[in-house]
Amino acid sequence: MSLHSAFRFLWTYLRPLSGFLLLLVTLLTGATVLRLLFPQLLRSLVDRTMEGAPLPELVLPAGLFLAAALLIQVLRITATMLSERIAWKATNALRLDLARHVLGLDLAFHKEHTPGELIERIDGDVTVLAGFFSQFVAQVGASLLLIGGVLVVLFTEGPLPGLVGLGSFALGIAAMLAVSSLSVKAWAGIRASSAEMMSFVEEHIAGREEVKALGADRYVLRRLMALSARHWRLRWRARALETTAAGVTYVTWVLGQFAMLLLAWSLYRNGSLSLGTAMMLFFYADLLGEPISTIRNQMDEMQRARAALGRLVKLKAVSPAITDGAGGALRDGPLSVTLERVSFQYEEGRLVLNDVSFHLEPGRTLGILGRTGSGKSSLIRLLCRFYDPQEGTVRIGGSDIRQLPLDELRSRIGLISQEVGLFGGTLRDNLALFNPAITDEQIWAAVHRLGLTGWFGRFEDGLDSRIGPAGGGLSAGEAQLLALVRLSLRDPGLVILDEFTARIDPVTEALLQRAVDRLLAGRTAIIIAHRLTTVERADDILVLDQGSILEWGPRRILARDTRSHYNRLRSAGSEEVLA
Structure with missing residues (x-):
């Protein structure tokens, strides 16, 4: 220069x-x-x-x-x-x-x-x-x-x-x-x-x-x-x-x-x-x-x-491809989710999602099934607006997410994936994400709401207990429990759980499932399933195959329909969705 x-x-x-x-x-x-x-x-x-x-x-x-x-x-x-x-x-x-x-x-x-x-x-x-x-x-x-x-x-x-x-x-x-x-x-x-x-x-x-x-x-x-x-x-x-x-x-x-x-x-x-x-x-x-x-x-x-x-x-000089919208705020409470003929690709000529459309009512839970590479995680990235689709519209709470300010959108969505981002510091720092405005009383209230007060007793120094870099000293399940508390503090209207039980032992999973039930009460939720048992709490099921919707509908109806793909998976006790 x-x-x-x-x-x-x-x-x-x-x-x-x-x-x-x-x-x-x-x-x-x-x-x-x-x-x-x-x-x-x-x-x-x-x-x-x-x-x-x-x-x-x-x-x-x-x-x-x-x-x-x-x-x-x-x-x-x-x-x-x-x-x-x-x-x-x-x-x-x-x-x-x-x-x-x-x-x-x-x-x-x-x-x-x-x-x-x-x-x-x-x-x-x-x-x-x-x-x-x-x-x-x-x-x-x-x-x-x-x-x-x-x-x-x-x-x-x-x-x-x-x-x-x-x-x-x-x-x-x-x-x-x-x-x-x-x-x-x-x-x-x-x-x-x-x-x-x-x-x-x-x-x-x-x-x-x-x-x-x-x-x-x-x-x-x-x-x-x-x-x-x-x-x-x-x-x-x-x-x-x-x-x-x-x-x-x-x-x-x-x-x-x-x-x-x-x-x-x-x-x-x-x-x-x-x-x-x-x-x-x-x-x-x-x-x-x-x-x-x-x-x-x-x-x-x-x-x-x-x-x-x-x-x-x-x-x-690099400009972000994802920019703020000029729209207003989302309403409080559970949020609806709508995809209208959405198609998306990371590389030209290789569609990851192809003409996907569905509507999830506020307060309902959607379980998403599909093989590896079927487009499950890509769908979540579009909902969080990490990417924009090449075709179609994604709406949350009835608003086109491209018209919403990014901070507003992401403050109303809570995402937990397999890899929880934890940092070297105290429990307090990791749960409040270094936000001094969040008090200890608010943190303990969130712990109590999720029924984790007894589990938190394992930390001898309470919220002052130290965590190693990248969550050192914690198991994958323990990290997920902390992520649930962190999410509860934000009070999102839409909760997304991306294969969050993939690497968790049965004992921790039972505690985690009870905490999830409490977290999802009164909220819209999307669960990407690792196991079929994970979506038993879902109201609706969406099955993806090679980026397209193979099946979508109320879980109870699909479970009784012998012609449905979901029914065949349950009958066989299959975990092929992960294959």
């Missing part, structure tokens, strides 16, 4: 910190002005010493010389601390913006990008920008001011010192730009390689049980070594380019120093200037080396930042 676009993007986050930026520029400007006066104080001290001035007359310039040196360091340290504060305030705002943006993107995006890759974008690339935020503008600005001041002073002393200083500066900048321009693509490749490696590690740590069970440890290690070797080669190339740029800049600085030393010695020898002035010229020539080196380092930082920034801008 262009520098103009980069600065325009960054200014969004720097604008709120403009007061701090102004203070930073003031501090660096003050330090730069003092550094420009520093050689002048040195000339005065040396010349007066060479003229034989008495010691008392030398105390004042010597004191000013030392005070200026001390004040320069104080200003630079203060500026460094302030720049770090600006950097982390700005990048934390960017990090928060990106996290909010990514969480708002639809499932289709998250299917294409692993958590490891997104973490590397949100944290790794933003951390790279922190150095850019904290140093680049202020440091480069101060360096250019110092270079400009030095050149003005040198030309004031005479055309020859000015031309030597200007030539040294021009040669250093030209050499730096010639080499540094090669590192942009190198650093872009490094950040992409880092994201790929993070994604690989995250994916295989998450699947560590399968990796160990299948004996795939060696494959994972070989692949990780290959990714690491590629990453090392890219970093070696980038560092080589940076080292080359540093070496070239150093050589030009030495040549400039040598040229100014010869000039100062020649002019001093023929009496054209004093020893103090000769030392001042050499000191100014030395001052030119530091800002050029600073600019080179900041240019290297900018190359890394531009590579990171390009990916962040690209990520920020």
Whole structure:
């Protein structure tokens, strides 16, 4: 991306910190002005010493010389601390913006990008920008001011010192730009390689049980070594380019120093200037080396930042396919569910749902049966509006869900799947989802409503009991019971249970089924069945086959109809719906 676009993007986050930026520029400007006066104080001290001035007359310039040196360091340290504060305030705002943006993107995006890759974008690339935020503008600005001041002073002393200083500066900048321009693509490749490696590690740590069970440890290690070797080669190339740029800049600085030393010695020898002035010229020539080196380092930082920034801008530009509707709120109480000739596909030409239509009255429970791949879970994703159908309309509570605000829709739907999302923290945190507005009294009331008070007694510290990351220390059934309490706190009008008893032992399942009965009372419910016994509580049955409705109707009528598919399944005691 262009520098103009980069600065325009960054200014969004720097604008709120403009007061701090102004203070930073003031501090660096003050330090730069003092550094420009520093050689002048040195000339005065040396010349007066060479003229034989008495010691008392030398105390004042010597004191000013030392005070200026001390004040320069104080200003630079203060500026460094302030720049770090600006950097982390700005990048934390960017990090928060990106996290909010990514969480708002639809499932289709998250299917294409692993958590490891997104973490590397949100944290790794933003951390790279922190150095850019904290140093680049202020440091480069101060360096250019110092270079400009030095050149003005040198030309004031005479055309020859000015031309030597200007030539040294021009040669250093030209050499730096010639080499540094090669590192942009190198650093872009490094950040992409880092994201790929993070994604690989995250994916295989998450699947560590399968990796160990299948004996795939060696494959994972070989692949990780290959990714690491590629990453090392890219970093070696980038560092080589940076080292080359540093070496070239150093050589030009030495040549400039040598040229100014010869000039100062020649002019001093023929009496054209004093020893103090000769030392001042050499000191100014030395001052030119530091800002050029600073600019080179900041240019290297900018190359890394531009590579990171390009990916962040690209990520920020991704628009969610699922957007808020402009409609109003859903009514309280149980909600009706209607699908009108709905067809849906993830990929072009491969229908997952084909012309599906049904209506579920408020307060009734629908059991959905079907083989794996029949479209059960896809139907649930449409109801939660994780995706939109290509054809047809989905209505909840009589409203087209595309016309509803997403927060309103999802606050009225409660979904529990096989994999319950639990987080490292207390029971309270996991049940209230870190919402401080939910009180302990509300949580215990929900536990009591579901008949789980006795079961909760197993947690010795009550709501302060700790849960490991991803629900560590809990069985699948226990996680489901916590999910039911969490759902009860939200008081949804539609409850969706997606094969929630698939991995639960009989004892826990009996407790779970009683809690589910209480939760579903007075609510509309959709149950995707793992076992036929699970849908015995359903009022209606929907059987899906290859994305189409094979059978739909009241459960009691279908159970008595010997021609129905549901009846044949019950008679055979079959679990073929899972095959």
